[in-house]
Amino acid sequence: MSQNLQYPPRFYCVYLLRSIAKKNSFYIGSTPDPYRRLRQHNGELAVGGADRTKKNGLRPWQMTLVVYGFPSKTSALQFEYAWHYAYQTRHIPVKKRIGTRNSGSSVHIKIANLKLLLSAHAFGRMGLRVAIFQKAIYDIWVVNRYNVAVSESVLLKLDFEENQQKLIEGGNYEQMKAFVKSLEKEEEDYFEISLEKLEENNTRKCCVCHRVVDQFEDVLGFCASKDCHALYHVQCWAEEMTKDVVSEPLSHSVLPLTPVKGKCVKCQKVNWWWPMIKNSMRLHQHFTEIGRPCIEN
Ligand SMILES: [Zn+2]
Ligand SMILES: [Zn+2]
Structure with a gap:
């Protein structure tokens, strides 16, 4: 039943970056370590970081949204790819597709496509969770311009960092660190408590x-x-x-x-x-x- 599950199933998430300076610039990526990845995108670490996020005037980036709970790295990569190419992905039926190759840059379309993918057959059964770190992105999620119903199985975790000075100085590092820690603690607690329950x-x-x-x-x-x-x-x-x-x-x-x-x-x-x-x-x-x-x- 669980032959293709590995333990420890490595944490792997898909994220949406937004440029703090140019609010219409976004970047979709995936990583096992959102804190480290954000530092790479912002040029704080010598290696790593995508070319597109190095362009003049786009840094610093804020990690505004993270999709997590994937059962494997492969499934996270598939999700990232599908979100990136949402206008042509097989995971969204042709008649439900929103946006075209050229119109894909609007953030409303990005969020609508995210919602469609969260309900797609391949991903809708994973019990994925979404953490949103920017109020403006959450507002777009709520406004739901393209009327995409989100599966009730999607859990939202909200934690907004709006202190602009803090963001300009260092993306939202503290927030990402705390986020990763909280997930680790959740798993650790579950494990420890299970052992206690068995004992009792x-x-x-x-x-x-x-x-x-x-x-x-x-x-x-x-x-x-x-x-x-x-x-x-x-x-x-x-x-x-x-x-x-x-x-x-x-x-x-x-x-x-x-x-x-x-x-x-x-x-x-x-x-x-x-x-x-x-x-x-x-x-x-x-x-x-x-x-x-x-x-x-
Ligand atoms: Zn129970
Ligand atoms: Zn039994």
């Missing part, structure tokens, strides 16, 4: 099949709600999450259904598949490394 759970029964789980053998799923002690075989939870999903059109039915999200059968809280499975893979790796304790007798 005396019966260790899967909430779906009610069989006792074996952390050295099974891949276990934990509810993201801190107070909920529900425990699952991820396979059982996946089946539970997808059992009510109406099967998709034939052309898409080659692969078994990967869940997007589903309710915890115990606390009813919605759990997102990708963060949950990432945590599960990490736990699995942890227990594989420790190995089953030998019982000598």
